[in-house]
Amino acid sequence: MKHLHLLRHAKSSWDEPSLADHDRPLARRGIKASGRMARHLRDQALEPELILCSSAARARQTLEPVVAAMGDVPVRIEAELYRATSADLLERMRLVPDAIDSLMLIGHNPSMQELAVGLAGEGELRDSLALKYPTAALATLAFDGPGWSDLAPGRAELVAYVRPRDLG
Numbered sequence: 001m002k003h004l005h006l007l008r009h010a011k012s013s014w015d016e017p018s019l020a021d022h023d024r025p026l027a028r029r030g031i032k033a034s035g036r037m038a039r040h041l042r043d044q045a046l047e048p049e050l051i052l053c054s055s056a057a058r059a060r061q062t063l064e065p066v067v068a069a070m071g072d073v074p075v076r077i078e079a080e081l082y083r084a085t086s087a088d089l090l091e092r093m094r095l096v097p098d099a100i101d102s103l104m105l106i107g108h109n110p111s112m113q114e115l116a117v118g119l120a121g122e123g124e125l126r127d128s129l130a131l132k133y134p135t136a137a138l139a140t141l142a143f144d145g146p147g148w149s150d151l152a153p154g155r156a157e158l159v160a161y162v163r164p165r166d167l168g
Contacts, residue, residue, distance in 0.1 A: 003142050004093070004119070004156065005048055005104040007066070008112045010034040010136040010164075012058040022082060026061045033136035033164035038065035040138070040167050048104035050074050050096065054081040059106050062136065066106075081107050086114035090151065098147035109133055116141065119151065120158035129161050137163045 010030030047070050053063045055077050089111055096103055113133035119141055120126040143156040
C-alpha cells in the first residue's frame with residue numbers, strides 16, 4: 001500500500017506587493033497553521049519517506065516545521081513544482097522510486113486540489129475536499145500498486161483530509 005500526503009502551503013503574506021509571487025513569505029496566520037499541521041503529523045506518526053516541495057518561499061516555510069517535527073526525512077526542493085499543473089504533479093510522482101511507500105508533496109492550488117480530487121475515488125471526504133482545499137490543509141490518499149507509475153485518476157482512496165481549523 002502506497003500513501004501520498006498532499007500538503008498545500010500555508011497562508012502567504014501580501015504585505016509586500018512588490019515581491020515576486022515566488023518570493024512571498026508566509027503570513028503570521030500561515031506560520032501558526034504550518035506549526036499546527038506539523039504537530040498533527042508528529043502526533044499521528046505520519047513520516048513520509050520522501051518530501052517533494054515547491055521552491056516558492058511560502059512552500060519552503062511550510063516545510064520547515066514539518067521537517068522539524070519529523071526528524072531526518074529526505075527533502076527535494078524542486079522549482080518545477082512551483083507552476084506545475086495537476087498533470088505535471090502526477091507525472092512527477094510517477095518518477096518516485098517504487099521502494100518509497102510514503103510520499104509527501106508540498107505545493108500550490110489549484111493543482112493540489114485538482115490532483116487530490118482526480119486521484120480519489122468517490123466518497124464524503126472527496127466531496128468536502130472538492131468544495132475547498134484551504135491553505136495548510138493535508139489530504140492523504142492510499143492506493144494499491146507496486147509502484148508510483150500505477151497511480152492514476154480514481155485509483156486512490158482519500159483516507160484523511162485535515163484542515164488547520166480542524167486541529168483547534
